Amino acid sequence: MDELVALCKRRGFIYQSAEIYGGLQGVYDYGPLGVELKNNLKSAWWQSMVYENDDIEGLDASILTKSMVLDYSGHTETFSDPMVDCKSCGQRFREDQVPEYCKKEDLTEPRQFNLMFKTNVGPVDDESSYAYLRPETAQQIFTNFKNIVDSTSRNLPFGIAQIGKAFRNEITPRNFIFRVREFEQMELEYFVAPGDDEAAHSSWVQKRLKWWEKQGVPIETIELYEVPTDELAHYSKKTVDLMYKFPHGLEELEGIANRTDFDLGSHSKKQNELNINAKVKLNKDSNSKLTIKNNDDVMVVPFVIEPSAGVERGMLAVLNEAFTIESLPDNKSRIVLKLKPHLAPIKAAIIPLKKNDKNLVNLAKKIRSSLQELGLGRIILENTGNIGKNYRKQDEIGTPLCITVDFETLENNSVTLRDRDSMKQIRINIKDLEKTFMEKIK
């Protein structure tokens, strides 16, 4: 973990937020490479959900959440963790995460601590004007259910996907970007007819494992953990967590929950007419029945399967899998991030062999622009004149290809293409460059 954290800082992936003021605990900023990696991971998720399936719609809903939404969803009452204070070291911990150096007899009795961030909306600072920063992206998917069904004429089964920020005032944020207070979730709510939920749940577990494999997190590195009944969240009938061996231990990367008809049932009016399975609080405020026609033309409250993944935990897993230290001849070694090309922050570096040589640099710039125009991600020019250093740096940040423009290029239009993983170099003609680049990057 320490080496990964150091690399992330040194090369501009991840910085501590407000570092110049001593940092803000549990909050991180994503630098020039971090933002690219994050965007690439989110885009891979979006493509696999919204574009590759023909029955999933996208949504980008607000972060500020009306308190009523979280009252009926059960979050105001139950979205809390038990915390204890250690009378000896003065620190506060989640009851299940007390470090070994604290002795049991020094701990206070556990108290519930709500994890939601409350904030004021509008100029009046009173009890009626507060809202929350959403603790999960899911709730606005449920509150928009009717809007989306009405505007897209969807039938069951269908899903709504959303990527966005979520906020939790974690008692003990830790392990770099694993447990933070501000993070992003990639959530799908997949609505099915009651009775079809269990098969859909199993199917989504398998689909999600395959997706992680494509991001460079092999199936063998993930363990499935079925959450025991007494530990299930209040809305869940069954949850399977994808547990990944992070540098600090085996922990949840993604959770796949069968949320039953709890959420749509909770946010509906006239619940007594709806044959809701889950135990829901009486809703006196909603103006809508969150129902949809089933195959027999009967209006039902669908069940929902939710694969919910954290972007930051995903990045950490992807970086951890990619991070490699390789021995080279002469007792040398190199660090290389073997990221899948579609996730790599920089797709190719164009390197003029000699710094400031006008002919070489101009040609390198031309190549950079032409590859950039393909729209496959960021291409950069490396004009430092130290080819060895350039290769080392590009290996460390996971750039799949380095393209070197040298004096031979000026004579015969060929450039050197260096592959990150094999370090093999081939010469190809500039006219074949776009095609080769596209094949290697896709």
Ligand code: ATP
């Ligand atoms: P944990 O048990 O680790 O606190 P959780 O079960 O509360 O996680 P969910 O509510 O299922 O998490 O959230 C879905 C996903 O969102 C998680 O699998 C994780 O990837 C991500 N996530 C949740 N909380 C955090 C956090 N504090 N920091 C980073 N990612 C998070």
